[in-house]
Amino acid sequence: MTNSRSTLGALALAAALGLTVSPATAQEAQFSFDSPFFNQYNWRGINVVNGAVWQPSLDVAYGALSFNFWGNYELTGVSAYPGEGRFTELDSTLTYSGASGGADWSLGYIHYQFPSVGAAATSEVFATYSRPMGEWATTLAIYFDVDQADGVYLNLAFDQDLGVITSGGLSNEVSFSWGTAIGYGDKKHNLFYYGNSEANFADFSVYGAFTTSVSDSTDLYLTLLFSTLVDKDMLAGAPNRSNFVFGLGFSTGF
Numbered sequence: 362m363t364n365s366r367s368t369l370g371a372l373a374l375a376a377a378l379g380l381t382v383s384p385a386t387a388q389e390a391q392f393s394f395d396s397p398f399f400n401q402y403n404w405r406g407i408n409v410v411n412g413a414v415w416q417p418s419l420d421v422a423y424g425a426l427s428f429n430f431w432g433n434y435e436l437t438g439v440s441a442y443p444g445e446g447r448f449t450e451l452d453s454t455l456t457y458s459g460a461s462g463g464a465d466w467s468l469g470y471i472h473y474q475f476p477s478v479g480a481a482a483t484s485e486v487f488a489t490y491s492r493p494m495g496e497w498a499t500t501l502a503i504y505f506d507v508d509q510a511d512g513v514y515l516n517l518a519f520d521q522d523l524g525v526i527t528s529g530g531l532s533n534e535v536s537f538s539w540g541t542a543i544g545y546g547d548k549k550h551n552l553f554y555y556g557n558s559e560a561n562f563a564d565f566s567v568y569g570a571f572t573t574s575v576s577d578s579t580d581l582y583l584t585l586l587f588s589t590l591v592d593k594d595m596l597a598g599a600p601n602r603s604n605f606v607f608g609l610g611f612s613t614g615f
Contacts, residue, residue, distance in 0.1 A: 362404050362450065362473045391422045397584070397610030402433055405514065405544055406564025406590045407554065408601035410449075412439035429454040449478050464492035471504075483509035497521050512550025514563070518542035539569035543591070555595040562591040579613040 395418045402410035410433070418431040433450040440449070456469035471485045484507050491500040502516045520540035544563045551557045568586040575581055589603035590596060 362409075362452065362471075388424055391614065393420045393422075393612060393614045394418070395420070395610065395612045397582075397608045398436075399584075399606055399608040401604060401606055403586065403588050403604050403606050405554065406566070406588050406602075407596070408604050409433075410435055410440045411601055412437035425458050427456045427458065429456070447477050450475055464490060466490050481509055494519075506550065506553075510550050510553035512553060513547045514550050515545045516542055517545075533573040533575065535571055535573045537569065537571055539567070541565075541567045551595065555590070555592075556597065557592065557594040559592075559594065561594075563595055565589055565591050575611075578615065579611060581611050582609070584608045584610075 396415070397417075398413065398415050400413055401408060402414045402416070413436040415434040415436060416432065417434070418429055420427060420429045422428075429452075431452045431454070432448045434448050435445050438445040451474045452471060453474075454469055454471045456467050458465065458467040460466070467487075467489045469487050471487065472482065473484065474482045485504045486507055487502060487504045489500060489502040491498055493499070498520045500516075500518045500520070502518070504514045504516075506512050506514075518540055519542070520538065522536070522538040524536055525534045526537045543565045545561070546554070546563045547560045548558055551560065551563060555563065566586060566588040568584065570582050570584045572580050572582045584607065586606040587604070588606065596602060
C-alpha cells in the first residue's frame with residue numbers, strides 16, 4: 362500500500378512515507394500524471410513485491426481539495442501472488458489541505474483495494490503537519506486504519522532541497538533533494554502488518570531524488586531509497602528486512 366500523493370519537488374519516493382499534499386493556488390482544476398518504474402515495491406519498510414513494478418498515479422486538484430488515484434502494476438511474477446502483467450493494488454485518496462502560522466497541514470482519507478490478489482480492502486484516515494526548520498522541512502503524519510488493522514501509524518520525516526547540483530555540459534539543470542524518515546506503529550498496526558503485538562518504531566529510511574525539467578510542465582527523475590525495519594520483532598525471520606529501491610519516471614501537469 363502507498364500513500365499515493367507523490368510530488369516531484371517533495372521526492373517521489375517520499376510518497377510512501379506520508380508527506381503533505383500542497384493545495385492548489387488557483388481556483389480551477391489542475392491535473393498531473395506521475396509514471397515511475399521501481400525495482401521493487403516497498404511500503405513502511407515492508408518488501409511488498411521483490412520485483413519490478415510500475416506505479417502510475419493521476420492527481421486532480423481544485424482549490425484545497427485533491428483526489429489521487431494510484432496503482433501498483435507488477436511487471437514480474439515474483440510476488441506471493443502468481444502472475445504478472447496486472448494491477449495488484451489500487452488506492453484512492455481524498456485530501457483537504459491548508460496552511461496556517463507558517464505551517465502546511467492536510468486531512469484525508471485513503472481507500473486501498475487489491476484486485477487479483479484476494480486480500481480484503483481497507484481504509485485509513487490521516488492528518489499531516491509540516492513546517493520549515495532552517496533548511497529542512499519537517500513533516501509529522503498520522504494514519505489510522507479504520508477497517509482491517511484498526512491501528513495507528515506515525516511517520517516523522519525531514520526533507521531538504523539542495524537545489525541545482527550540476528549543469529555543466531547538460532542542456533537541462535539537475536536538482537537534488539533528499540530526506541530521512543522514521544515510522545512508529547501502535548500494537549494493532551504492528552500486529553496486523555508486522556506480526557508484532559508490541560508498539561514500537563517500525564521502519565527507517567533515507568531517500569533522495571535527482572530531477573530535471575524537459576519542458577514547462579514535465580520533469581524526469583531518478584529516485585533512490587534505503588529502507589529497513591527497526592525492531593527485530595517486526596516480520597521476525599522474514600527475508601528482505603532491509604532494501605535498496607531505485608526508480609525512474611516522469612511527472613507532467615496538464
